[in-house]
Amino acid sequence: MSKTMMRLFNGVLVAVVVLLGLGACASHNDLVSVSGEIMYRERIVLPDNAVIKVQLKDVSLQDTKAIVMAEMTSDEVTTPHAFTFELARDQFQQGHTYAVGARIEVEGKLWFINTQSYVVDINSNEAINLIVNKVGNE
Numbered sequence: 001m002s003k004t005m006m007r008l009f010n011g012v013l014v015a016v017v018v019l020l021g022l023g024a025c026a027s028h029n030d031l032v033s034v035s036g037e038i039m040y041r042e043r044i045v046l047p048d049n050a051v052i053k054v055q056l057k058d059v060s061l062q063d064t065k066a067i068v069m070a071e072m073t074s075d076e077v078t079t080p081h082a083f084t085f086e087l088a089r090d091q092f093q094q095g096h097t098y099a100v101g102a103r104i105e106v107e108g109k110l111w112f113i114n115t116q117s118y119v120v121d122i123n124s125n126e127a128i129n130l131i132v133n134k135v136g137n138e
Contacts, residue, residue, distance in 0.1 A: 030089045034070075034120050036128030037080035038102045040112050050077040050106050054130075056085045056120065060096040069098070077104060080129075092122050102132050110135055 057066035070085040098120040104112040112132035
């Protein structure tokens with residue numbers, strides 16, 4: 001292979017490596033990760049058929065149902081219970097407010113729910129520790 005061809009090949013190879021590296025950086029920055037743990041304070045063991053549901057919602061609009069952006073459901077309920085949502089950054093709108101909520105149900109009946117708002121900062125990787133409170137007389 002001639003020196004000219006070798007230089008051209010090396011130049012193309014370097015350009016490809018740089019572009020691949022930049023592409024990997026861009027894709028990581030384009031993701032928003034929302035994670036944390038859900039727990040309850042009561043010292044009880046939940047029935048085997050308990051189900052936990054965690055949702056990430058856009059709660060910006062008043063007087064209307066919040067828009068569910070991501071949801072996780074699990075029938076393996078432990079406390080604390082870890083959750084993670086990863087969404088493309090372009091799914092979030094500037095100026096909107098986002099929050100995480102959780103509930104635990106047994107046979108479709110609500111046992112625990114968060115009673116305070118857990119607002120999400122999409123520019124932070126800080127974990128959200130979400131407390132759910134017991135409802136009713138179960």
